[in-house]
Amino acid sequence: MRATVGVVRATVAATIMAAIVGELVRTYPTDGRPLLDHVANYFSYFTTMSNALAAITLGIGAWYAFRSLVDPAWYNFALASVVTYVTTTGAVYNVALRSASTDQDGWANEVLHVFAMVFLIGAWLVMPGKRVLRWNRVWPIAAFPACWLAYTMIRGSIVGWYPYTFLDPQQPGGYASVTGYVMLIASFILAVAVAAVAVSRVQPSLTGIRSLTERIVLRPAVAEEPLTVPATPRPAPGSGSGRRSPGRPLLRRLAARSPSASIGYHRSRRALRGERHRVRSRAPVARAARPRTASTAPCGTVHRTQMYRGRVPHPR
DSSP, rough: HHHHHHHHHHHHHHHHHHHHHHHHHHHHHHOSOOOOHHHHHHHTTTHHHHHHOOOOOHHHHHHHHHOOOOHHHHHHHHHHHHHHHHHHHHIIIIIIITTTOOOOOOHHHHHIIIIIIHHHHHHHHHOOOOOOOOGGHHHTHHHHHHHHHHHHHHHHHHHHHOOSGGGGGTTTTTTHHHHHHHHHHHHHHHHHHHHHHHTTTTTTGGOOOHHHIIIIIIIHHTTHHHHHHOOOOOOTTTOOOOOOOOOOHHHHHHHHSSSSSSHHHHHHHHHHHHHHHHHHHHHHOOOOOOOOOOOBBBBOOBHHHHTTTTOOOOOO
C-alpha cells in the first residue's frame, strides 16, 4: 500500500514539474522580455510558486512512502499548506481569470490550474494515516500568501510589473481596489485552511471513502498474520542482566495492523507496553528468608532501638 502511494506521489510530482517547465517554454516567445526577466516574472506568479511547492512536497512524500510506514508529523502540515495554496490558485483562475485569459489553454495550463487542485484535494480527503492538526496551524498556513503579497507589491513598485491585473494600483480604483481584492482572497485562503485542518481532525470512521479503502486494502493484508509475543526468559537472581523487550519488529507488525497508520502507531505502543507488563508480571522467584539478627554496637552491647522494638529482651 505504501509503495503504491509513493508511486502515485512521484508520478504526480513529475507531471506538475513538467507542466511548469512546459508553460515556461511556451510563454517565452510571446513575452518579449529577456530570458532572465521572463524567468523572474514567471516564477513570481502565485500559480507557479504554489505548484512548485506542491511538486516538491509530493516528491518528499514519495520518498517517505518508500522508506517508512508513516509520514512524519511536519509532512501533514506541509501537505495541508500546499492543498490550500493550489486550491486557491485553481479557484481564482477558473472563476475570475479563465474568461479574461487570451492565451491558449494547453495541457500544462490545465495541469497547473485544474489537475493539481483536484488531485491534492482528493488525496487530502482519502489519505490514510493523517495526523491531527491543531487549529492554530491555520495562521502559519496563511503566512506564505502574506509573504508572497508583500514580495509582489514591493517588486512591482520597483520594476513596474505585477503578475495579476487586480494587484496593479495603476488600474481604475487604485489601492482601494487592490485592498478589496486582497481582503477577498485572504478570506478565501483562511476558509480553505480551516477546512483542511477540519478534515485532518475527522476520525477515520467518519470518512466513508477512507474507511472503505482501509477495509479493502489494509486489513486483509495482515488479517491472516497471527500476533504472538515471544516469551522473555527471566534472568537468574544476582546475574544483573536486565529484561529484554519484544523488540521493534513486533511494534511494526502492530502498527501495520491498525486501519490508520498514525492512530495505529500509538495503539501499538500501548499494546506493546501491555505485553511487556504481562510478561513481567509473572510470579516472582521465591527467595530464601533471611534470618533477622540484632545489630550490635562496636562495644558489643545491643542497640537500644532493638530493645524497644522487642527483638531482643532487655537484660535485667
